[in-house]
Amino acid sequence: xxxTPIPTARRNDAPLAARTYSTDQAxxxxxxxxxTLRAALCRDGHYFGVRPIKRVNRMLAWPADAIDALARGEAx
Numbered sequence: 001x002x003x004t005p006i007p008t009a010r011r012n013d014a015p016l017a018a019r020t021y022s023t024d025q026a027x028x029x030x031x032x033x034x035x036t037l038r039a040a041l042c043r044d045g046h047y048f049g050v051r052p053i054k055r056v057n058r059m060l061a062w063p064a065d066a067i068d069a070l071a072r073g074e075a076x
Contacts, residue, residue, distance in 0.1 A: 018051070021059035029071050037062070049075075 027034040040047040041060070048070055052060040070074075 019064040021064050021067055023060050023062065026052075026062040026067045029067050029069075050068075 001070075021029065023034045023037055027037055030037075030054050041052065045051065050060045050062060050066045050070060056063050
């Protein structure tokens with residue numbers, strides 16, 4: 001039996017979450033503009049404690065469970 005490796009992002013080798021949002025989807029869930037997420041990431045390295053994974057195609061993958069928790073007002 002051959003073990004299948006977990007897909008990882010190249011930059012930080014963090015495993016990809018099972019479900020992720022694009023920046024546009026995450027912004028819609030949080031009722032903010034996508035640029036708000038990008039600016040916070042550039043400025044602080046996170047958006048209220050949520051750090052996205054940078055995919056190989058240079059797009060950001062925001063962990064859906066953390067975004068949903070943030071939208072509900074829960075601490076991340």
